[in-house]
Amino acid sequence: MPRDFYEVLEVPRDAGPDELQQAFRRLARQNHPDVNKDPGAEERFKEINEAYSVLSDPELRKRYDRFGEDFRRVPEDWEERVGAGAGGFGGRAGRGRRATWTAEGLDVDGAFVGGGFDGIDLEDLLGGMFGGRGRGPRAARSAGADQEAELPLTVEEAYRGGRKEITLNGPEGPRSYTVTIPPGVTDGRRIRLAGEGGRGLGDGPAGDLYLVVRLLPHPLFRVEGRNIHVDLKLAPWEAALGATVPVVAPGGETKVTVPSGSSSGRRLRLRGQGMPDPAGHPGDLFAEIKIMVPARLGERERELYSELATTSTFDPRRATTDDARRRR
Template structure:
């Protein structure tokens, strides 16, 4: 069994650095990879190139190889005086093969690489955050070869649980559902990145919600009961007499769910004027104005 010249196999010189060795290896690996090569002996050449690279990329193993190669023609200790014969190629090859096999086992452990994580955006409606949801998702999982090149993508389907109280931007980890590892490494994870879909009525403030409630001027002035939507149902909200535009009214426990409590819903009053008045309505507004001549709506306006 011949002691192979790994430098010649890779087409590099013993003085070349690791960068040159890596470059040569990648070029030859692409040339002889069985999946893409048209060479007749591609598989055997590929194995030989990979074997040479495994030795020369490692500083310690390369030094041992260099020493063996340098003394490959030296006479054997204890045998020279008796026979005058030099070491046979088999002697060195057997020694090196033993070293290589042992180190290859350790190398496989040292070079176990964890697979890559995958991120997937998931849109969630506000109403869906009130309770745990089961969602069926599909995503594309990349498959890489031993050289880190993308070979293909496979479609995966999972049934996942979206916990109650999930927030915008929250990340949910699904362990081991990312890309596969190499060299015995663990698979990466799948991360679901939650995005709360904008709601036409509710604004999110922490774990509380705000909803703008339009009221007529006389409802604000005289008081009224008006229907107000929540995430689950509709309630009747009591508007006190003399309420002001922009006033916030707390509706306890009707906000978002958290791990420890429910948030609140705040109704923000918005006084909405009726259309331009006819003659009769204008007279009524005038009577109202005459009854409140001492009232100045801008009394405190503009003051520091």
């Protein structure tokens, strides 16, 4: 049985968006496969990502809270469909009345009228809404419902694209798909698998399956649209004197020229080194300078730094104040 998403994120069921985000970031950092080499870290990371993708989406969370692990089988307009007629609930909700299935039971126009999920066959209960066979008059020809699932990708997978094998758990058990991922696919992009959604009624066509791309957190890269941001760590002398240094990018290591006199926070732009776009212009790679100092100094290093401290007239605090005055 899949774990409860709230348990996965270690949050209460009434957790707000900020609490969910904080829990997700903490657990994602702990379990990212590039950081955590434990054999089970990758599976935990995928589980954490799936839980956050669902609970951070108000509509998906609403369905999950009501239907549990069956929530993906519920079409987005299930409340409207139920409210329009009684067939899926055996006639208990009259035409035009509002019916909502909760964990406690069926609520029609604010009146509790039926038991909870225990012992209930959800497929039989909601009939054709899930593309099932249905019974009686509802078994007439009808197209199957479109379905949606998350497609977690690393930044590298999204950058290069290609074919990916995935397995999804559906009402009839696990099912594998071969998905073609366009190079440079961005977060939130939907990939359509025609005819792989809910089954139609009678000889009705099957619905479509939509895979929603979710970029996984990365220890090095931050993706904003098609632009990619990465930290560029420099030694003090590299920042002061200028240097040509390597920088990591999703497409492989490249070189960047650091101008002399560069301070932490300065961003160097590498045009066209961001996410590719087959239909237009690729994004850019931004390398943000972060000046690093040795944690421990050798004897000679300490002498040189001491000499610099007594020789240099540079005052970083005054320079910051002067820059602020010039901007006024």
